[in-house]
Amino acid sequence: MAAVPERDYDLIIVGASFAGAACAIAAAQYGLRVCVLERKRDPGLKLHTTGIIVKEAAERTWLNRVPAELVRKVERVRLYAPSLRDLALQVPDYYFLTTDTPNLMRWLAREMLDQGVDLRLAHSFTEADRAPHHSRGAWRVPEIGRAHWLIGADGAKSRVAQRTGLGAVRDFLYGVEYEFAGLELREPDALHCFISKSLAPGYIGWATQSPCGVQFGLAFRHRPARTGVPDIDALRRAVGGRLGIPDTLAPSATRAGLIPCGGPVAPLARNGAILTGDAAGIVSPVTAGGIHSAWQHGWAIGAAIARHLRDGGPSPETVAERAAPRYRIKRALRWAFDHCQMDWPIDLLLSTAPMRWAAEQVYFGARPQR
Ligand SMILES: Cc1cc2nc3c(=O)[nH]c(=O)nc-3n(C[C@H](O)[C@H](O)[C@H](O)COP(=O)(O)OP(=O)(O)OC[C@H]3O[C@@H](n4cnc5c(N)ncnc54)[C@H](O)[C@@H]3O)c2cc1C
Numbered sequence: 001m002a003a004v005p006e007r008d009y010d011l012i013i014v015g016a017s018f019a020g021a022a023c024a025i026a027a028a029q030y031g032l033r034v035c036v037l038e039r040k041r042d043p044g045l046k047l048h049t050t051g052i053i054v055k056e057a058a059e060r061t062w063l064n065r066v067p068a069e070l071v072r073k074v075e076r077v078r079l080y081a082p083s084l085r086d087l088a089l090q091v092p093d094y095y096f097l098t099t100d101t102p103n104l105m106r107w108l109a110r111e112m113l114d115q116g117v118d119l120r121l122a123h124s125f126t127e128a129d130r131a132p133h134h135s136r137g138a139w140r141v142p143e144i145g146r147a148h149w150l151i152g153a154d155g156a157k158s159r160v161a162q163r164t165g166l167g168a169v170r171d172f173l174y175g176v177e178y179e180f181a182g183l184e185l186r187e188p189d190a191l192h193c194f195i196s197k198s199l200a201p202g203y204i205g206w207a208t209q210s211p212c213g214v215q216f217g218l219a220f221r222h223r224p225a226r227t228g229v230p231d232i233d234a235l236r237r238a239v240g241g242r243l244g245i246p247d248t249l250a251p252s253a254t255r256a257g258l259i260p261c262g263g264p265v266a267p268l269a270r271n272g273a274i275l276t277g278d279a280a281g282i283v284s285p286v287t288a289g290g291i292h293s294a295w296q297h298g299w300a301i302g303a304a305i306a307r308h309l310r311d312g313g314p315s316p317e318t319v320a321e322r323a324a325p326r327y328r329i330k331r332a333l334r335w336a337f338d339h340c341q342m343d344w345p346i347d348l349l350l351s352t353a354p355m356r357w358a359a360e361q362v363y364f365g366a367r368p369q370r
Contacts, residue, residue: 019277
């Protein structure tokens with residue numbers, strides 16, 4: 001295949017997931033020349049997210065255009081103590097959307113193309129340079145072209161951060177998830193969450209009904225000293241019967257990945273290079289939800305670049321730093337979870353009013369938290 005000649009863009013984005021798509025669509029809306037590099041041939045493959053979208057993102061972002069058949073409303077959380085005593089949580093008018101995530105990612109790719117984004121699939125970013133002889137200090141990505149802004153939306157282990165000297169994510173959760181295509185949970189209208197210090201130190205297990213089956217996962221706090229992967233089979237043995245996941249059923253797919261949990265990296269932006277989404281550490285340290293924050297931050301950067309170019313608005317680097325949630329309270333809660341987690345108080349207090357209030361704050365509280 002003949003090489004495509006290098007071109008000039010306003011911005012080059014690495015990563016075609018939530019943060020990258022938001023940044024690309026926002027910038028393209030203003031008529032900017034946008035190139036997105038994605039290493040996967042098919043954006044729906046090799047996912048590492050459950051893909052649950054919170055109500056705020058479902059209603060107030062571009063994600064409100066997602067075709068109805070790709071989402072399913074879940075209005076209740078069922079929280080299980082380590083003893084497996086459970087508590088149903090619900091607040092009026094609040095919901096989550098579970099998604100047919102592979103097809104959601106393919107839909108996002110089509111949205112980018114429809115907005116005129118130059119989406120290069122199967123193209124892995126490896127390097128960029130900013131030598132002075134390249135058109136007035138622009139970034140040059142070999143075989144792609146030049147742009148004044150290079151955006152790292154390439155996930156928790158960002159290559160863009162490495163190559164441009166920006167901050168790296170250092171604190172992680174590690175999650176593993178089984179998918180059971182076509183299966184229906186005994187209680188499909190709830191997001192089931194399991195607390196257990198032995199199986200999920202520092203996080204939880206979960207099960208949810210998506211439009212195409214069941215997703216069943218477990219994550220723990222990743223530490224250099226903690227070897228191995230979360231024991232998802234032990235959780236399945238403990239709760240599978242109750243949820244309606246037969247012992248003998250083999251998962252149709254497995255997803256796994258690192259989830260940033262230490263708040264935004266520093267520096268997050270410098271000299272025309274900007275990180276967003278997981279690459280910037282913009283994920284709630286408590287819930288590990290990152291889709292809404294990735295979307296908001298990516299969008300803010302795309303719009304800021306356009307306003308800067310068109311109207312001389314503030315520098316996009318400054319906007320990117322300011323738009324990053326600091327998660328001060330959630331980082332304190334993360335510290336407490338890391339250092340003080342115990343099973344017995346949760347077994348004892350699960351049905352009490354303070355515990356219900358605290359759980360409702362975590363699942364339905366005002367978000368995103370600063
Ligand atoms: C198991 C698990 C379950 C989760 N569940 C939820 C959930 O239900 N709800 C929620 O809100 N959050 C969830 N999260 C967190 C959420 O998935 C992330 O915060 C969100 O996906 C971040 O989006 P992003 O665009 O920043 O990065 P990512 O989704 O990580 O995407 C990065 C993209 O960059 C591409 N890429 C990487 N390197 C390169 C390269 N060198 N060249 C080109 N392309 C590259 C990747 O292929 C990928 O497409 C979960 C995370 C995990 C691990």
